[in-house]
Amino acid sequence: DGGITQSPKYLFRKEGQNVTLSCEQNLNHDAMYWYRQDPGQGLRLIYYSQIVNDFQKGDIAEGYSVSREKKESFPLTVTSAQKNPTAFYLCASSAVRFNSYEQYFGPGTRLTVT
Amino acid sequence: DQQVKQNSPSLSVQEGRISILNCDYTNSMFDYFLWYKKYPAEGPTFLISISSIKDKNEDGRFTVFLNKSAKHLSLHIVPSQPGDSAVYFCAARETSGSRLTFGEGTQLTVNP
Numbered sequence: 606d607g608g609i610t611q612s613p614k615y616l617f618r619k620e621g622q623n624v625t626l627s628c629e630q631n632l633n634h635d636a637m638y639w640y641r642q643d644p645g646q647g648l649r650l651i652y653y654s655q656i657v658n659d660f661q662k663g664d665i666a667e668g669y670s671v672s673r674e675k676k677e678s679f680p681l682t683v684t685s686a687q688k689n690p691t692a693f694y695l696c697a698s699s700a701v702r703f704n705s706y707e708q709y710f711g712p713g714t715r716l717t718v719t
Numbered sequence: 720d721q722q723v724k725q726n727s728p729s730l731s732v733q734e735g736r737i738s739i740l741n742c743d744y745t746n747s748m749f750d751y752f753l754w755y756k757k758y759p760a761e762g763p764t765f766l767i768s769i770s771s772i773k774d775k776n777e778d779g780r781f782t783v784f785l786n787k788s789a790k791h792l793s794l795h796i797v798p799s800q801p802g803d804s805a806v807y808f809c810a811a812r813e814t815s816g817s818r819l820t821f822g823e824g825t826q827l828t829v830n831p
Contacts, residue, residue, distance in 0.1 A: 609762075636817045645728070647808060647821040648763070655817060663818070695762050699817055704770060706751050706812045708819060710762030 608632065609711035611696050616716045618690075626681045626714050628696030637679035638697040638708060641665065648695065654679055655701060683716065690718045722746045723811050725822035732829050738796040740825050742809035745790065749811040753819065754783060754794045757806045766807075767794070799829045 609630045618624045630637065636655045640648040640663075650663030654673040668687025673679050679698075683690045693715050697708040724743045732738045740754075750771040755763035769776040769783045769792070776783050782795045796803055806826050810819040 611762075638818070640821075645823070647723075647725075647823040648810075649821075650818060653818055693760070697762075701817055704751075706817060706819070707753060707765045707768060709765065710755075712762050713760065715760065 609696060609698055609709060611694075611711035611714050613714060614712065616714055618716070618718050620718055621685045622718075623682055623684050624690075624716065624718075626683065626694055626696075626716070628679045628681065628711060629677055630679075630696075630698045630709075630711075631677060632698055632700075632709065633676070634698035634709075635676070635701045636699045636708075637673065638699075639663075639669070639671065639679070639681045640695040640697065642693045642695060642713075651681065683718075690716060692716060720745075721823075722749075723809060723820050723822040725807075725809060725825050727825050728823070729826040729828070732799045732827070734801055734829055734831050735798045738794075738799045738803065738827055738829065740794040740796075740807050740809075740827065742792050742794075742822055743790060744792075744811055746811070746813060746820075747790075748813045749820075750814045751812040752783070752785060752792050753810045753812075754781075755808045755810060755821075756803075757808060757824070763808060796827075799827075801829050801831050803827060803829050 638653040639651040654660035753768040757763040
């Protein structure tokens, strides 16, 4: 089955610790994205990557880091510099081709930092 | 600066009736628009999209209308079903690039 997997579903961390969220896709998509959702808010873009070994900051990149060493994988690290890390994190991917811009999402990871 | 806005946080509709979800945008460089449906604690699922060169796109019970002059799009669901109860996000793509800008979402509740 083709799709996007995120693990784990729920993650708990102590304040001051870095944590890495996993995102893997087997859709052969070139582009991958990380979003954050907070209650009552839409999806806000953290980082995105349109090709391996390249990525760009989204609208709320401060306190986060990413890598894109393989086409299938786009892990997100939430660092201790992120002031409000508790949120629902969503990973997505898309094929980069003309007139087809749908992004497909994983199931999400709920991160709680106390 | 919120470039994609969904002004109604919630909408309640009776089963069998039409649901109309609205979305406004400000960026004239948006050329492709999408609607997503999201259940709690799950990732959004793609519903339907429309290119800026069209004013209507239909897929089964779902129709999206685009009014470029008003910078407004809407999603019509007919007939509405209880399983349609979810949060609906509209999203827009700017000419060049693949990133999307999302609205805040509208919670649709379809009552049996």
